[in-house]
Amino acid sequence: MIPTPFYLIDEARLLQNMQKIARLRELSGAKALLALKCFATWGVFPSMRPYMDGSTSSSLFELRLGREKFGGETHAYSVAWSDSEIDEAIGYADKIIFNSISQLERFADKAAHIERGLRLNPRFSTSGFDLADPARPFSRLGEWDMTKLMTALPRISGVMIHYNCENRDFDLFDQQLTRIESEFGEFLSQLKWVSLGGGIHFTGEGYPLEALAARLRAFAEKFGIQVYLEPGEASITGAASLEVSVLDIVDNGKQVAIVDSSIEAHMLDLLIYRETAKLPQTGDHAYQIAGKTCLAGDIFGDAKFPAPLAVGDRISIADAAGYTMVKKNWFNGVNMPAIAVRRADGNGTVELIREFTYEDYQSSLS
Numbered sequence: 001m002i003p004t005p006f007y008l009i010d011e012a013r014l015l016q017n018m019q020k021i022a023r024l025r026e027l028s029g030a031k032a033l034l035a036l037k038c039f040a041t042w043g044v045f046p047s048m049r050p051y052m053d054g055s056t057s058s059s060l061f062e063l064r065l066g067r068e069k070f071g072g073e074t075h076a077y078s079v080a081w082s083d084s085e086i087d088e089a090i091g092y093a094d095k096i097i098f099n100s101i102s103q104l105e106r107f108a109d110k111a112a113h114i115e116r117g118l119r120l121n122p123r124f125s126t127s128g129f130d131l132a133d134p135a136r137p138f139s140r141l142g143e144w145d146m147t148k149l150m151t152a153l154p155r156i157s158g159v160m161i162h163y164n165c166e167n168r169d170f171d172l173f174d175q176q177l178t179r180i181e182s183e184f185g186e187f188l189s190q191l192k193w194v195s196l197g198g199g200i201h202f203t204g205e206g207y208p209l210e211a212l213a214a215r216l217r218a219f220a221e222k223f224g225i226q227v228y229l230e231p232g233e234a235s236i237t238g239a240a241s242l243e244v245s246v247l248d249i250v251d252n253g254k255q256v257a258i259v260d261s262s263i264e265a266h267m268l269d270l271l272i273y274r275e276t277a278k279l280p281q282t283g284d285h286a287y288q289i290a291g292k293t294c295l296a297g298d299i300f301g302d303a304k305f306p307a308p309l310a311v312g313d314r315i316s317i318a319d320a321a322g323y324t325m326v327k328k329n330w331f332n333g334v335n336m337p338a339i340a341v342r343r344a345d346g347n348g349t350v351e352l353i354r355e356f357t358y359e360d361y362q363s364s365l366s
């Protein structure tokens with residue numbers, strides 16, 4: 001048995017998402033690029049590659065990883081490229097997307113041999129959390145002034161518009177795309193490609209995939225453009241868990257099970273967005289599941305089990321792929337979870353693909 005803690009990627013679940021992506025591409029004509037900022041566990045890229053067109057990035061390192069480990073079309077985006085990065089970046093990228101007109105002006109000539117684009121900020125979004133809202137006041141994420149955008153036209157062939165955030169509501173997507181069509185249509189019709197970014201939860205249960213495909217196809221045809229999507233969370237949703245073991249149980253008015261992991265170190269995104277982890281909820285035995293760091297609020301959440309917990313019991317925490325493995329850290333020097341894959345080979349073979357050691361911890365600092 002693989003020692004805990006470890007992230008367990010379920011290849012069969014991953015492939016279910018991939019098949020939905022492939023179907024959406026086929027029906028809509030849109031291309032799909034994996035957003036590496038959400039999920040960059042390159043050991044499973046070979047399972048994803050046949051279903052997607054490539055990757056997109058938010059930094060030089062992600063860009064390089066996409067080029068070297070994912071392949072296909074490699075889009076490069078960064079909120080700000082530095083002078084020292086740009087030459088290397090254009091060596092990996094098929095398309096480079098600048099965040100501002102000033103970055104475009106600074107680097108357009110260097111990138112003249114590849115396709116260039118700009119980030120367009122439509123000034124609305126579906127995010128309810130200002131930390132993750134690209135349309136927040138004074139947002140630095142993209143350009144919106146039509147006059148400025150028009151002056152950039154000779155230097156760009158497309159735009160990236162990322163404004164959705166876990167949007168499960170097709171009608172809202174439809175309405176907002178109509179708003180983009182009416183506010184920016186004249187500009188879009190002069191481009192070759194438009195990326196609508198990520199955040200559309202089309203692999204979720206019950207999402208009207210066919211309606212989305214038809215809407216994307218109509219959008220592409222109206223302006224004569226190639227549409228791209230950049231699914232992050234939608235690509236890997238439900239495809240991994242974090243496997244932990246109970247180390248101790250204390251009763252301080254509540255039964256608290258301390259596990260060999262940490263929400264701060266291993267599922268940080270939940271803490272930032274003040275969400276609780278997806279824990280088992282069946283049975284009459286209630287416990288608070290807490291991490292082993294000295295942070296008082298290192299709490300995964302409340303769980304229920306059919307029988308009392310004992311030291312050594314294993315607990316599976318669901319939905320541990322997106323924004324989870326990419327954010328793991330060495331806080332408190334807690335063992336970093338290994339990475340394992342349950343293969344979709346029919347036997348359910350679990351393969352350990354990466355382990356972390358004291359040397360990794362030591363070499364993360366100096």
Ligand SMILES: *Cc1c(COP(=O)(O)O)cnc(C)c1O
Binds near residue numbers: 035165166200231
């Ligand atoms: C975060 C991000 C994505 C992926 O978003 P998901 O919500 O994970 O699908 C795609 N494109 C851009 C530009 C992003 O910033």
